[in-house]
Amino acid sequence: MTTDVLIEHRRDIADLQQRIKNRRLQVFGLFCTPIALIFALLVWAVLKVLFWLHADTPSAINGILFGVAAFLGIAVVVQLMAEFSEDLDVWRDRNISVRELKLKLSLAEERHILEARRRTPPPMDRQASYKERLPGEITRLRRESRHYRRVHLLMQWLLFVGSAAISAVTAWYDPPQPAKGVLIGLGFMVTVITAAAGYFKPRERSFNLQQTADNIEQHATALELGIAPYNAIDDVQNLELFATTVESLRADQRMREQQLDQPQQGQQQVI
Structure with a gap:
């Protein structure tokens, strides 16, 4: 009920x-x-x-x-x-x-x-329910990781093609007046993609998401198999430790996302 x-x-x-x-x-x-x-x-x-x-x-x-x-x-x-x-x-x-x-x-x-x-259930029931929700969280993390990985690969391929096309068009046309518009467009594309890759950091986001998903899945498997660190006799203790560990991993993931969103500081510390 x-x-x-x-x-x-x-x-x-x-x-x-x-x-x-x-x-x-x-x-x-x-x-x-x-x-x-x-x-x-x-x-x-x-x-x-x-x-x-x-x-x-x-x-x-x-x-x-x-x-x-x-x-x-x-x-x-x-x-x-x-x-x-x-x-x-x-x-x-x-x-x-x-x-x-x-x-x-x-x-x-x-x-x-x-x-x-x-109608709040006891802590053990809530922790067990929390464990059952984790497969969806792991799927979400891996889906976002694949998304950022695809974005990173697309940016890299556009950079490769754009850089090669600039050299090819420059070498093909002599003088380069007929291809001036093409060169301007390719140079603009390479500059924008380079700046976007450095600002949004899709490769780092993909790595962090995949690492968090793998760590959560590792702990979920350890809890399911009853191996360390979840080999205690009391199931309540195992579930409490599991929930604490997973929340710590998710907090670390959010902290890494916040660090990626912040601009890089070029100031050097004076010792």
């Missing part, structure tokens, strides 16, 4: 979060579509006054602007009907403000916290 109740609270929170996103889009459309329609009509009128005051406006211009205005007009009518018509039940939260939905979300999160506090 505890699990079902907490899952139901999480579903309510996720549903309210999605409803807030949808309602924001609806309100954005209600306000911005009429403004866009008025702007399109003003553009049509300004073009007529400035360029074709004493002549007929080209049919292509009239057709494009008429199509845009008609589309926006239909969109305005449809949105107003969906918002204010009692017969249409298209929008779930019509006539409800985003502020009211945020209040409902805040109350739902508060109920979830109070219910979770009242």
Whole structure:
């Protein structure tokens, strides 16, 4: 029952979060579509006054602007009907403000916290549940590691190709005036990629993520097999040590990410 109740609270929170996103889009459309329609009509009128005051406006211009205005007009009518018509039940939260939905979300999160506090399982159950969530965390770390590794490899290949192309184009054209634009573009690409690789450090991020994933998986395997350092007789002690170790590894990973995000300091320490 505890699990079902907490899952139901999480579903309510996720549903309210999605409803807030949808309602924001609806309100954005209600306000911005009429403004866009008025702007399109003003553009049509300004073009007529400035360029074709004493002549007929080209049919292509009239057709494009008429199509845009008609589309926006239909969109305005449809949105107003969906918002204010009692017969249409298209929008779930019509006539409800985003502020009211945020209040409902805040109350739902508060109920979830109070219910979770009242139904909190014992530490051993929480630690066992924590262990079961780790495969997803390991998968996430390795997925991000592969992403940064691909970014790093793509940057390196672009650098290789760009550098080789600069030399090839320079050697092929003599004088190099016909290829001046190509050389400028290739040089710009090499400079930008070099600066981006030095700033974002995808290789270091990939290495750190993969190392953290491997370390967590190593400890999870040791706990599963009951080998050191998780070979104590008491399972509670093993789970507590495991949770502490994994959280320490994750904290180290976050610290390394923060260090990579900080700019390099070129100052030297004076001893």
